[in-house]
Each structure stands twice: as structure tokens, then as C-alpha cells.
Amino acid sequence: MLRVAVIGSGPSGCYTAQSLVQQDSEVLVDVLDRLPCPYGLVRYGVAPDHEKIKSLQNNLRTVLEHERVRFFGGVQVGPGGVPATRLRELYHAVVYCVGAATDRRLGIPGEDLPGSWSATEFVSWYSAHPDSAPERFLLGARSAVVIGVGNVAVDVTRMLARGPAELSPTDMPQAALTSLAASRVTQIHMVGRRGASQARFTTKELRELGALPDTEVAVDPEELALDPGYLDPSGLPAAQRRNVEVLRGWAEAPAKGAPRRIRVRFFLRPVELLADAGRVGAVRFERTAPDGRGGVRGTGRFEDIEAQLVLRSVGYRGVPLEGLPFDPATGTVPHQAGRVLRDGVISPGEYVAGWIKRGPTGVIGTNRPCAKETVTSLLEDAPVLVHEELPGDPLTALRAEGIEPVEWAGWQAIERAEAELGASLGRGVVKLPDWESLLSAARSDAS
Template identity: 85%
Template sequence: MLRVAVVGSGPSGCYTAQSLVQQDPEVRVDVLDRLPCPYGLVRYGVAPDHEKIKSLQNNLRSVLEHERVRFLGGVAVGPGGVPAARLRELYHAVVYCVGAATDRHLGIPGEDLPGSWSATEFVSWYSAHPDAADDGFVQGVRSAVVIGVGNVAVDVTRMLARGVTELAPTDMPQAALTSLAKSRVTDIHMVGRRGPSQARFTTKELRELGTLPGTAVLVDRREAGTDPAFLDPSGLPNAQRRNVEVLRGWADAPPAPEARRRIRLRFYLRPVELLERNGRVGAVRFERTAPDGDGGGGVRGTGRFEEIEAQLVLRSVGYRGVPLEGLPFDATTGTVPHRAGRVLRGEAAASGEYVSGWIKRGPTGVIGTNRPCAKETVASLLADAAELEQREVPSDPLPHLRAEGVEPVGWAGWCAIERAEADLGASLGRSVVKLPDWESLLAAARTAGA
């Protein structure tokens, strides 16, 4: 019987487990996660007001409830947890589905000033990630700058502009909801260094900005028109053309003086420095860019500069994988070298070690992209199965994991967390409300054994 450990319970991990049990009628899969809660970025990365996307948890749940799949939360792999080498001794194969755990930096002066954060940190805060900074992100903030023009940038912009009426029905943690309800943010600038036709957001996400109550979306036609495709989008691929058409509509819209908040979509501005005011960030200095003329969407600096006031700066310029204990790592791509999912050590495939998801291919694609990615890795693993099964492993790795000093949170523990979050929401007059810290999550999980 093939025993496989899948490290990571987000979409890539769940799709890997699903593909394994569908293709091998006897395989046993343990899905390990550092957190006591499953679902990865579906729980801790999808915006709380995107209920339809969050409902994907129901599909992932069916995988983790499969009779030959076991969820083991609260199990860190690597320093401070179960050594990767020990994991290899306990399972015939280990598939790492750990995503891209950190964010990219701008590499400019002032980036570390108070009030300057990654969008990932802000998302973790309003998504109740137990490692999130407990900080008043919006306290004292009138103007915010979001650097980046992808879907995450749109998400954080929308959260800054949302009112408490729209956020209260979500599972947002109570402290974040209270903080955002007191927000005095009036201006949010979402800024890209290139033009509208190169923006990475999807049209559906972009259009949502125009539906926010009491909020005006502003586009400077002259600035956006630096992009020739903004003036005539007919030659663009459909996705980019739809984006440009939405932006053109906002550029032509009449003023909305009654709006309480303003979202300004800015283009052809490259951040060069975060400026300090009274011990924290107070403005962002940008260089104006322009198309470089090569036709590939590149830009060049113009030597002209502009400052935008901001007491909060959120950078949303991409995720990045981090090295894993005992595995090779390509620092350029932020991924583990592999061949069809098999981990490569030099030119040779490492026996029993595999990758799937962002740590395999980089932070690209949508949630559904993880499904074919997982199938490719599983095909490689099952092709190796006859060789892998020659090695003896314990009939049940769980006692051996406990011997390493960990006490996993099983599926019953996770269900207890779900009940506690439903109870918390009921006590607050809301629906489900997430528990925001390790102590409350683990305390809830322990009630499963009471």
C-alpha cells in the first residue's frame, strides 16, 4: 500500500490528494499543514466578500473527507517541526504543495517605514491568519497608495473602500471589521508602472470597484491615453480589451461630488521612494514613465517626478517561494527545480520527492490551474510507485509524528474550529466569524476530544 504525505492543504495539495485517490485504489494520503485549518489561500487569501470563490472550500472539503485521505493540521515541516528527512522515512513519497510563502519587495528607500506593508500582510489581517500582524492598518489614514494593478491590488483597494454594512455579513474577524468601520480613508490610489492594456487584473474584479456604494472611480484620460491601446483597444486580446473598455467608461464618467471615497486608477508611475512624515510614511515619490517604443509593453523613465500623499502604502507586486529544508531551490524563479513534478537534484530526479502548485511553477494562474498541475505530478509519482513501494515505511505514521513532538489537529479538531466560529458569529449577531489567533484556534480544536 502506497503511503503519501502531501505538505500543504490549499488547492494544489487537495487536488494532489484527490488525483492520487482517484487513480490508485489503495493509496493512503496524509495531508499535512502548518496551520490547524485547511484550504490555504482559499481560506486566508480570498477576499471575505467573495463568497462564491470561498465556496470552493466545499469542493476541497470533499477531498479531505475521503476515507483514504487524512488531514493533519498544526504540523510544521522543517525547522521547529518535523524534519523533512524524517518525513521521507515515514512515507513512500512526499509531495510539497506549499505555495509561495512571501511577497516581492520594491527595493526602494523608505520601504520599511511604519505604514508601509505588503498587500499579503493586509490580506492576512482581514482574513484572520493566525500569524497576521495585529496592527491598526487604517488608523489615522486619509490617503492610501496601492502599488500594483493585479487582482490582489483590486481586492485590497476594495476592502479599503468597503463600508461596514457590506463587510458585516462576511466572516471577517471582529477586530478587523471594527477597525475598518472606523476608517477615515477617503482616497485610494491604485498605481501601475505601465499602461492600462498591460494591467493584470481581470475584468470581473475591476468592474466591482464601480459598484461600491458612496465611492467614485476616477481615471485620468490624458494619463491613461499615453497607452496607444487605450485610445483604440480594438486590436487587443479580449481580456485586455474588456479591461480598457471599463477604464474608458470611468474616464468619460461625469464627476460624482457626493462620493465619500475616491478610487484613483493611475498609470505610468514607477515608485522610487517612500517619504517619511512624522516618523512614518507620508507620501510616495513616483517617476513618470512612458512606453519604450519597442511594442512589448515595456516602459522607460522620463526624469519627471510626482508625489502622492499616503499614510498607508500596500505593495502588491507578486508572491515569491521560499527555500524548503532539505530541498534544492532556484533563487531566480523562487521554485524547486523539477521535471514533471519530480524534484531534481542536479540532473537526477530525487526518489520519492515531488512538488505541485506555486512552489513548482511559480505564482501564476488561477485556483483551477492547480488541477492539471497536480495531475502531472501525480502521474509522475504513480509511474514511480513500484520502485517507491520497495522501501518499508510504518503502517501508520501518526504515532511517529507525535514522537517528533507534534500533536496534529485532525479533521474532528477542524470541525470543532468551524463550530466555534459559527458560535462566535452568532454571539456577535453576525454569521460565521473567523477565530484570529493560534490560542483560540487550538483551544477550539481541543474541544473535539473533550
């Protein structure tokens, strides 16, 4: 009987577990996660006001409740936890689905000034990630600059412009809700270094900005006109063409004088964050122009945009995992159809799926075929792998080594505690925001 450990319980990990139990009627799968809660970026990356996308948790729940799948939360793999070599002793195969755990940096002067953050840190804060520090992101901020024009940039821009009436029904932690409700930010600039036709956001996300109460969206028609794709959108793919049409509509609309204003800017490249009284006070951008090869070139002209809050959203990046090979150029683990490669040679019983396999690309659904490819490779290897002698139930071995995982009943206890917290606050479900409260709730199922 094949025993497999899947490391990571986000979409990639859950789709891997699902594919395993669907294709092998006897396989036993343990899904291990560093956090006591499952679902990965669906729980901690999807914006609280995107209820439809967050409902994907129900699909992932079905996988984790399968009779041949177990969830082990709160289990660290690597330094301070279970070494990769020990996992290979406990399981016939291990599939790493750990995503891309850090954000890309701008690499410009002033990036580390107080008030400058990655969008990832901001998202973790309002999504109640237990590693998120209780930072005061909005302290003294009146104007914000979001650097990037992808869906995460749109998400954080939208959250900055949301009012308490729209945020209160979400599962946002109470401290973040209180802070956002008291926010004095009225100007938000979302800035890209290239043109509108090369922006990475989806039209559905983009349109949401125009539907925010008490908020207007402004676009500079001259910046749009710099984009060759804007002048002749007929040659653009349908998704980019729709984006350009939405932006054109905003550029042509008269100002409404709304209390909050979102400005979508293009052809501006950040070159420095400028300090004011020891904190970020503005971002200096260089005007760019198309270089005729799909990129941009600097023009030597600069513009400063005032901002007491700067959020960079320029992509994610994988980080090395102790005990596994790593390609720093791509931020991924070298592999062949999901099989881990060590010095170009297949490493028996070790596999990858998701962003750590292919890089931070695609949407949530992209993880499904990615996981299936890896599982196909694993099951092809299974006849050789199952001949390895295992010491028995991995859970028994983990407990003997002082590791007490949060099992599914513990996660259900966390869900009950979050429902009770919400009810006490006159809201719906409200997330527990820190390790202590999560683990306390999880352990309550044993009492």
C-alpha cells in the same frame, strides 16, 4: 500499498490528493499543513466579500473527507518540526504544495517606514491568518496608495472602500471589521507602472470597484491615452480589451462627488516613500512612458502622492524549504514534470506541485492540471517506491515524537467555535484570529 504525504492543504494540495485517490484505488494520503485549518489561500487569501470563490472550500472539503485521505493540521515541516528526511522515512512519497510564502519588495528608499506594508500582510490581517499581528493599519490614515494593478491590488482597494454594512455579513474577524468600519480613508490610489492594457486584474474584479456604494472611480484620460493598446484596442486580447473599455467608461464619466474616491493611475513607477513625522506621508513616483518593446522607460518627471498607508502588491515569491533544493532566480524547486531534481538528478520519492513548482502564476483552477502532472509522475514511479520499508502508521510515529496533529474532528470543532462566535456577535460565521483560540477550539473536540 502506497503511502503519500502531501504538504499543504490549499487548492494545490487538495487537487494532488484528489488526483491520487482517483487514479490509484489503494493509495493512502495524509495532507499535512502548518496551520490548524485547511484550504490555504482559499481561506486566507480570498477576500471575505467574495463568497462565491470562498465556496470552493466545499469542493476541497470533499477531498479531505475522502475515506483514504487524512488531514493533519498544525504540523510544521522543516525547522522546528518534521524534517524532510524524516518524512521520506514515514512515507513512500512526499509532494510539496507549499505555495509562494512571501511577497516581492519594491527595493526603494523608505519602504520600511511605519505605514508601509505588503498587501499580503493586510490581506492576512482582515482574513484572520493566525500569524498576522494585530497591527493598526489604518491608524491616522486619510489617503492610501496601493502599488500594483493585479487582482490582489483590486481586492485591498475594494476592502479599503467597503463600509461596515457590506463587511459585517462576511467572516472577517471582529477586530478588523471594527477597524475598517472606523476608517477615515477617503482617497485610494491604485497605481501601475505600465499602461491599462498591461494591467493584470480581471474585468470582473475591476468592475466591482465601480459598484461600491458611496464611492466613485476616477481615471485620467491622458494616462490612458499613453497606452498604445488604448488607442487601438482591436489588437488586444479580449480580456485586456474589456479592461480598457471599463476604464474608458470611468475616464469619460463626470465626477459624482461621492464620499470616497478611488483613482486608478498608470505609467507611474514608485521611486521613494517619503516620511512625515516618522511615518510614511507620501509616495514619490517617476512618470514612465512606453519604450516600444512592451516595457517602460523613465522620463525624469516626478509626482508625489500623499498617503499615510501604502500597500505594495507586486507579486508573491517562493521561499527555500529546508532539506529541498531551491532556485532563487525563479523562487521554485527544480523539477522534471513534478519530480524534484537535486543537482539535475531526480530525487526518488520527492515531488512538487503548485506555485512552488511553477511560480506564482495562474488562477485557482490552474492547480488542477499542475497537480495531475505531478501525480502522473508519482504513480509512474510507484512500483519502485512501494518496495521501501515503512515503520507503520505515520500518525503513530508523529505522536511518539511529540507531535499531536489537529485531525479533521479538530477542524470541525474550529468551525463550530467560529459559528458560535459569529452568533454571539449577531453576525454569521466569524473567524478565530489567533493560534491560541484556534488550537483551544481544536482541542475541545477531545474533551
